[in-house]
Amino acid sequence: xxxxxxxxxxxxxxxxxxxxxxxxxxxxxxxxxxxxxxxxxxxxxxxxxxxxxxxxxxxxxxxxxxxxxxxxxxxxxxxxxxxxxxxxxxxxxxxxxxxxxxxxxxxxxxxxxxxxxxxxxxxxxxxxxxxxxxxxxxxxxxxxxxxxxxxxxxxxxxxxxxxxxxxxxxxxxxxxxxxxxxxxxxxxxxxxxxxxxxxxxxxxxxxxxxxxxxxxxxxxxxxxxxxxxxxxxxxxxxxxxxxxxxxxxxxxxxxxxxxxxxxxxxxxxxxxxxxxxxxxxxxxxxxxxxxxxxxxxxxxxxxxxxxxxxxxxxxxxxxxxxxxxxxxxxxxxxxxxxxxxxxxxxxxxx
Amino acid sequence: xxxxxxxxxxxxxxxxxxxxxxxxxxxxxxxxxxxxxxxxxxxxxxxxxxxxxxxxxxxxxxxxxxxxxxxxxxxxxxxxxxxxxxxxxxxxxxxxxxxxxxxxxxxxxxxxxxxxxxxxxxxxxxxxxxxxxxxxxxxxxxxxxxxxxxxxxxxxxxxxxxxxxxxxxxxxxxxxxxxxxxxxxxxxxxxxxxxxxxxxxxxxxxxxxxxxxxxxxxxxxxxxxxxxxxxxxxxxxxxxxxxxxxxxxxxxxxxxxxxxxxxxxxxxxxxxxxxxxxxxxxxxxxxxxxxxxxxxxxxxxxxxxxxxxxxxxxxxxxxxxxxxxxxxxxxxxxxxxxxxxxx
Numbered sequence: 001x002x003x004x005x006x007x008x009x010x011x012x013x014x015x016x017x018x019x020x021x022x023x024x025x026x027x028x029x030x031x032x033x034x035x036x037x038x039x040x041x042x043x044x045x046x047x048x049x050x051x052x053x054x055x056x057x058x059x060x061x062x063x064x065x066x067x068x069x070x071x072x073x074x075x076x077x078x079x080x081x082x083x084x085x086x087x088x089x090x091x092x093x094x095x096x097x098x099x100x101x102x103x104x105x106x107x108x109x110x111x112x113x114x115x116x117x118x119x120x121x122x123x124x125x126x127x128x129x130x131x132x133x134x135x136x137x138x139x140x141x142x143x144x145x146x147x148x149x150x151x152x153x154x155x156x157x158x159x160x161x162x163x164x165x166x167x168x169x170x171x172x173x174x175x176x177x178x179x180x181x182x183x184x185x186x187x188x189x190x191x192x193x194x195x196x197x198x199x200x201x202x203x204x205x206x207x208x209x210x211x212x213x214x215x216x217x218x219x220x221x222x223x224x225x226x227x228x229x230x231x232x233x234x235x236x237x238x239x240x241x242x243x244x245x246x247x248x249x250x251x252x253x254x255x256x257x258x259x260x261x262x263x264x265x266x267x268x269x270x271x272x273x274x275x276x277x278x279x280x281x282x283x284x285x286x287x288x289x290x291x292x293x294x295x296x297x298x299x300x301x302x303x304x305x306x307x308x309x310x311x312x313x314x315x316x317x318x319x320x321x322x323x324x325x326x327x328x329x330x331x332x333x334x335x336x337x338x339x340x341x342x343x344x345x346x347x348x349x350x
Numbered sequence: 351x352x353x354x355x356x357x358x359x360x361x362x363x364x365x366x367x368x369x370x371x372x373x374x375x376x377x378x379x380x381x382x383x384x385x386x387x388x389x390x391x392x393x394x395x396x397x398x399x400x401x402x403x404x405x406x407x408x409x410x411x412x413x414x415x416x417x418x419x420x421x422x423x424x425x426x427x428x429x430x431x432x433x434x435x436x437x438x439x440x441x442x443x444x445x446x447x448x449x450x451x452x453x454x455x456x457x458x459x460x461x462x463x464x465x466x467x468x469x470x471x472x473x474x475x476x477x478x479x480x481x482x483x484x485x486x487x488x489x490x491x492x493x494x495x496x497x498x499x500x501x502x503x504x505x506x507x508x509x510x511x512x513x514x515x516x517x518x519x520x521x522x523x524x525x526x527x528x529x530x531x532x533x534x535x536x537x538x539x540x541x542x543x544x545x546x547x548x549x550x551x552x553x554x555x556x557x558x559x560x561x562x563x564x565x566x567x568x569x570x571x572x573x574x575x576x577x578x579x580x581x582x583x584x585x586x587x588x589x590x591x592x593x594x595x596x597x598x599x600x601x602x603x604x605x606x607x608x609x610x611x612x613x614x615x616x617x618x619x620x621x622x623x624x625x626x627x628x629x630x631x632x633x634x635x636x637x638x639x640x641x642x643x644x645x646x647x648x649x650x651x652x653x654x655x656x657x658x659x660x661x662x663x664x665x666x667x668x669x670x671x672x673x674x675x676x677x678x679x680x681x682x683x684x685x686x687x688x689x690x691x692x693x
Contacts, residue, residue, distance in 0.1 A: 049483070075482070075483055076483075078479075078514075080510065081506070081509055081510060081513060083506035083509065083510055084506075085469065085472055085502065085503045085506045085507075086472045086475065086503075086506035086507055086509070086510035088472070089469060089471075089472020089473045089475060089476060089503070089506075089507065089510075090472060090473070090475045090476035090479055090510060091476055092472075092473045092476055093461075093472075093473040093474055093475060093476020093477040093478070093479065093480065094476040094477070094479050094480045094483075095476070096456060096461070096473070096476070096477055096480070097476070097477055097479075097480025097481070097483075097484075098480070099479075099480055099483065101476070113502070116464075116466050116469060116503065117469060117472060117473075117503070120464040120465060120466060120469070121464055121469060121473060124464070125454075128452075128454050128462075129454045129455075129456055131456060
């Protein structure tokens with residue numbers, strides 16, 4: 001990986017990260033935040049339960065659900081066959097019965113076998129029947145872990161064109177916890193994309209004495225700036241942050257970083273507001289470029305803020321290939337801090 | 351001899367007639383250009399839809415395919431409501447947005463199909479999980495066509511139900527055809543009971559054209575599930591007497607059609623009722639006339655409904671009846687249907 005966020009080094013870019021320890025605060029990893037959100041919701045709401053491959057006895061491929069089986073029992077922590085369609089289907093049916101199931105995809109890549117259940121059943125339930133299906137489908141997405149083409153993908157664009165789905169991609173531990181809570185409580189299907197690269201690299205001091213709920217559909221200004229808007233989400237937030245520091249130090253320009261947090265519903269007003277102030281916009285995501293989510297964001301900016309633009313809209317994305325297994329090839333494939341810096345400089349000079 | 355009393359046998363007969371008669375009227379309305387899509391007919395296999403659903407109780411759920419209108423009628427959807435839906439009129443009990451032949455009506459415990467097949471069973475497993483989590487003695491009946499049973503989702507659903515021991519009954523309808531392709535081009539199994547073995551499911555085969563056999567077998571499966579003894583599978587051997595979704599295409603095997611016409615589920619049941627002395631030929635004629643008039647009235651009322659379906663449909667109407675309303679005609683209200691309704 002280019003830049004300073006190498007493997008094994010805890011990233012402290014999140015706003016809470018710099019806070020000192022105090023009573024009522026605990027250093028919490030992104031992974032622990034996800035785990036705590038599920039644990040606490042299951043503690044307080046008997047209709048919440050979890051299903052997935054290896055989540056019970058084994059504790060999950062990433063050990064997110066370790067201890068859940070002992071605490072909540074096999075009726076609420078269900079080890080399933082390797083049957084993603086059956087998992088999501090069962091979640092939909094249980095949601096019909098007033099439960100709030102959380103279905104884990106061991107890797108988000110494995111959501112593909114459940115595609116039909118998601119786009120034809122879950123997404124259309126409210127439209128067909130007038131009642132929602134309050135379920136969450138969550139799983140680890142993203143590259144940087146040298147896991148190759150089937151354990152590294154970002155799948156948001158597969159689902160972006162389907163009405164009836166909400167999509168969340170948190171970048172910080174606080175948001176992972178608060179957004180997952182909101183997703184579990186939401187009355188409609190939510191796809192929750194956890195970036196596996198962040199699981200143990202992000203650590204923030206989170207309050208233990210307050211319930212963190214982050215509403216869906218609201219972006220967050222991660223870093224204020226006046227010269228260029230960077231719209232991003234997920235692990236790319238930290239590359240954007242590094243790029244912003246570089247540009248600030250070396251060029252004296254300030255990048256505003258908008259962390260979308262929720263992809264659907266998209267917080268278009270926040271994007272438009274920022275773009276109208278800076279007049280320049282760079283969209284950064286880890287998924288491939290063609291048909292990627294940046295295209296939709298760019299189109300909305302054109303529709304809502306064209307007159308305010310001083311430069312073309314630029315994208316920094318992954319390449320239009322499968323994700324390589326080889327570490328140096330993967331590094332080449334993924335957007336890097338230097339790519340963001342040079343695209344930002346091009347835009348600032350336009 | 352069936353355990354059913356005269357009233358129940360009449361209800362079975364009436365629902366067989368209603369199913370065939372309603373489909374005939376829908377077909378006529380389609381020919382007249384009043385209905386935009388041809389009905390997916392269950393001609394010749396009405397006994398599977400009617401007999402299976404008849405084994406359910408209030409509070410149970412059923413997942414019919416598009417070819418089990420009979421099951422939906424048994425669950426209490428009135429013919430007029432079906433017609434209104436197909437005519438895209440307002441007043442539909444299930445809203446304007448769903449496809450006409452794919453009812454999902456939570457208040458009736460009916461989970462309709464989507465387009466791709468085999469997926470309903472996966473969802474019904476979740477409904478059954480819900481029953482189990484609340485320790486309710488309720489049961490799911492999932493229909494599965496022989497064609498639909500060839501999907502990956504059906505395999506996952508059968509296996510999931512089996513391994514979780516869910517209160518689910520799967521009624522596999524072997525009707526000889528999958529859309530426009532014969533089922534022997536869809537599967538290499540010759541005895542469809544073999545399907546159950548792969549999942550460790552107890553199974554039995556029935557004459558799908560004998561409504562009492564279907565009912566008795568379904569009742570066994572339903573009771574078994576209700577006792578907490580897990581899922582089971584029925585293979586109903588029947589024959590689809592019409593093309594997939596219209597009556598104009600070249601259908602199919604003249605020899606088979608002739609053979610199965612002699613085993614028509616309605617005429618067969620009529621013979622049973624007369625031979626056992628439950629009915630006479632004249633009493634059957636009276637029942638048939640009653641159903642004919644009920645359907646005529648339903649069509650008249652549906653065509654007279656105001657609206658185009660573009661406005662928000664009204665709250666489902668409960669048809670007024672002078673006799674005590676049977677449970678199948680009452681909207682069911684369960685906690686599961688209210689706790690998550692919003693917006």
